[in-house]
Amino acid sequence: MASSAPSGLTLRAREIVEAARGLLEEEGPDALTMRRVAGRLGIRAPSLYKHLSGKEALEAALISDGFVELAEVFEAAVRGAEDPLGALAVAYRDFALRRPHLYRLMTDRPLRRDLLAPGVEERAARPLVEAAGGDQNLARAAWAFAHGMTILELNGRFPPAADLGAAWREGLSAFRRS
Amino acid sequence: MASSAPSGLTLRAREIVEAARGLLEEEGPDALTMRRVAGRLGIRAPSLYKHLSGKEALEAALISDGFVELAEVFEAAVRGAEDPLGALAVAYRDFALRRPHLYRLMTDRPLRRDLLAPGVEERAARPLVEAAGGDQNLARAAWAFAHGMTILELNGRFPPAADLGAAWREGLSAFRRS
DNA sequence: GTCTATATCAAGATAGAC
DNA sequence: GTCTATCTTGATATAGAC
The missing domain is CATH 1.10.357.10 (Tetracycline Repressor, domain 2)
Incomplete structure (x- = not known):
């Protein structure tokens, strides 16, 4: 039923945020693109939008x-x-x-x-x-x-x-x- | 003979920097593009490169x-x-x-x-x-x-x-x- | 000193099929 | 939940003609 977790994110969304975090820390803000984040999880960028509303939401997380x-x-x-x-x-x-x-x-x-x-x-x-x-x-x-x-x-x-x-x-x- | 002025810029380069300044102050950093700066002077972006080496030089000025x-x-x-x-x-x-x-x-x-x-x-x-x-x-x-x-x-x-x-x-x- | 045309690259986001 | 295909937008910069 979608939501859960202390952060209010679904499990998959949490994984996405963690991938983004790794990318941000290792390569800096220019690496923080929807494509790169998806790539880190072995999926394509459009798939992210099923879990997070967009890049702003990802950054806010x-x-x-x-x-x-x-x-x-x-x-x-x-x-x-x-x-x-x-x-x-x-x-x-x-x-x-x-x-x-x-x-x-x-x-x-x-x-x-x-x-x-x-x-x-x-x-x-x-x-x-x-x-x-x-x-x-x-x-x-x-x-x-x-x-x-x-x-x-x-x-x-x-x-x-x-x-x-x-x-x-x-x-x-x-x-x-x- | 190119150079002159206290800033070390040519006259035309000075005009470019001033156009850029107006754009930056009025519309913020996203408006500071080579196209918009050129447009403010009634010319095209590539012409700027005859006067300044590139965007970094413009920002430094x-x-x-x-x-x-x-x-x-x-x-x-x-x-x-x-x-x-x-x-x-x-x-x-x-x-x-x-x-x-x-x-x-x-x-x-x-x-x-x-x-x-x-x-x-x-x-x-x-x-x-x-x-x-x-x-x-x-x-x-x-x-x-x-x-x-x-x-x-x-x-x-x-x-x-x-x-x-x-x-x-x-x-x-x-x-x-x- | 300016132009057109172009190279090159990259971004966020959506539609709709599976 | 993921895909492909695509839209839309935008950038800096160079080549070479005028």
Whole structure:
């Protein structure tokens, strides 16, 4: 009867999303075409449309998975941490550097929230808001700092000789004094 | 005799870059095709290749112009400012919100520095490094914060009800204490 | 400096048969 | 659930004539 699973996807749709994920991580966003995804499963592109409505839905499923993973990483990081903000920062950078293409897909453009699995974005955000003592403005500023450091690093925008660890520490200690 | 002008482009190449700029700002990155750029000048796409080597060169010229404009905006902002960091922040956000498509083009991906007009990136960076008292790590962290706030705003990633002015102030006051 | 014609490539998506 | 065939659209770029 079609639907099921925590993600709300059919079994076959899950397989498709996982094939897409492999392609994205191994070859980057240009490889993420309906043809290539289908090819990875040994089928033809038109067959995908029996399981997912189109490419937007596929990307939204990838992004939803990304938020769930980020939430798990965050939740593990703050568990028993004496410096939650620092632990979240390390976890965030690490998450992005391990899956740069997924991270870009998650942050590069406006979010189609209507296509996401419900609640995943909020779940990923919660640990940071708590680490900021419930101060939303501080949480947003800290997120912006972390995203900026991360995406500028991924885009190779800092000088090769830059000490990014030192820049992270500089920013973190500034925010910790808030 | 081809070359001339501060940008190192021929007169005709300058006109092409300006047509491209108008297209980018008015219709966004998808409109930035060689056909559309040529069409804006009343000519055909292949004619562009007599003046510019290709699309990468065209984009690099747009980005170079963007850096020059950003440098000018920064230099005006710090002139006689009692709070240089705050003035730069306002100028930065304003620059990006006024030309969101150009800002994205400038920051979204790895920079082809070999195609840029010489020195433009450094000129734009200088006022911030000076406002940070020459502390490169602080300057990088502050840039990351500003870029994060800006690009997340452009991407519509903050809740509609979020008070972004408050988040900017929160981050700025944190960095000012450094 | 511009043109036409063309090469080359690739994408997302649908119809309808099996 | 998958297929073939196809539609529709679009891109960057080059050759060679004028």
